[in-house]
Amino acid sequence: MSHSVGQVAAIAGVTVRTLHHYDEIGLLVPSGRSHAGHRRYEDADLDRLQQILFYRELGFPLEEVAALLDDPGADPMAHLRRQHTLLADRIDRLQRMAAAVEHAMEARKMGIRLTPEEKFEVFGDFDPDEHAEEAERRWGDTDAYRESRRRTASYTKEDWLRIRAAADDLNARIAALMASGAAPESQEAMDLAEEHRQQICSFYYACSYEIHTGLGEMYVADERFTATYEAVRPGTAAYLRDAIMANAARNA
Secondary structure, eight states: OOEEHHHHHHHHTOOHHHHHHHHHTTSSOOSEEOTTSOEEEOHHHHHHHHHHHHHHHTTOOHHHHHHHHTOTTOOHHHHHHHHHHHHHHHHHHHHHHHHHHHHHHHHHHHTOOOOHHHHHHHHTTOOGGGGHHHHHHHHTTSHHHHHHHHHHTTOOHHHHHHHHHHHHHHHHHHHHHHHTTOOTTSHHHHHHHHHHHHHHHHHTSOOOHHHHHHHHHHHHHSHHHHHHHHTTSTTHHHHHHHHHHHHHHHTO
16 A cells, blocks of 8 residues: 555655655655656655654754664664664653753742752751742732742852851750740840841841731741741740740830
8 A cells, every 4th residue: 555745744744845855865765656756655665754753853863864774784673672762861851851840940939049959958858849839828919928039039059058057046046045044025035036037037028026926926836837946946936936925015
């Protein structure tokens, strides 16, 4: 059974002009001609065309495709094995590229321009991307959220490490003060609470005393935040909340 050039073009998803070109350069010469001189392609021609299109999809120039297909030492199975290997490599490369693009999309959504390795170095086991949708749902319509997104969009890995170091240092001093027996309403505790508020203002958004007290309550009410502070020292979440409340009252 033979096929016209138009039929082959439709089957293979190529243009008639492409098939004419392949014929002219000797890459795919149809096996026969009609009485009127029109090209007629046999099944073997279609098999060769499939091989050509495989290699073309993989980026091989036409000259290399011709050399591969016309190699007298190669058999059809050898071509298929080669193409399978090349396709598998390409799929793996594309999957890695897709993963990189997904990470970039997630990072941009969070305003964090970090690689997965850098994010782990900065945030440890906490993945901010996992909480992006919740944060946008809860605070997305607030000025504070928009300001935080705007600021953090330009932060580098070094910026985040500096922010984390400042927070770790402050948390350690809060825990040490609590361990010393100082009350959360003490001058020292309120000063640390004020420093906590100022860090938020410096790194994220203008944090009013009202917003700050709301954060203090969340540190106790939301077990995820509580766990972060409890990991510093048991009782730190409630101690910081009380200090924040006392500091807000002092500045009322």
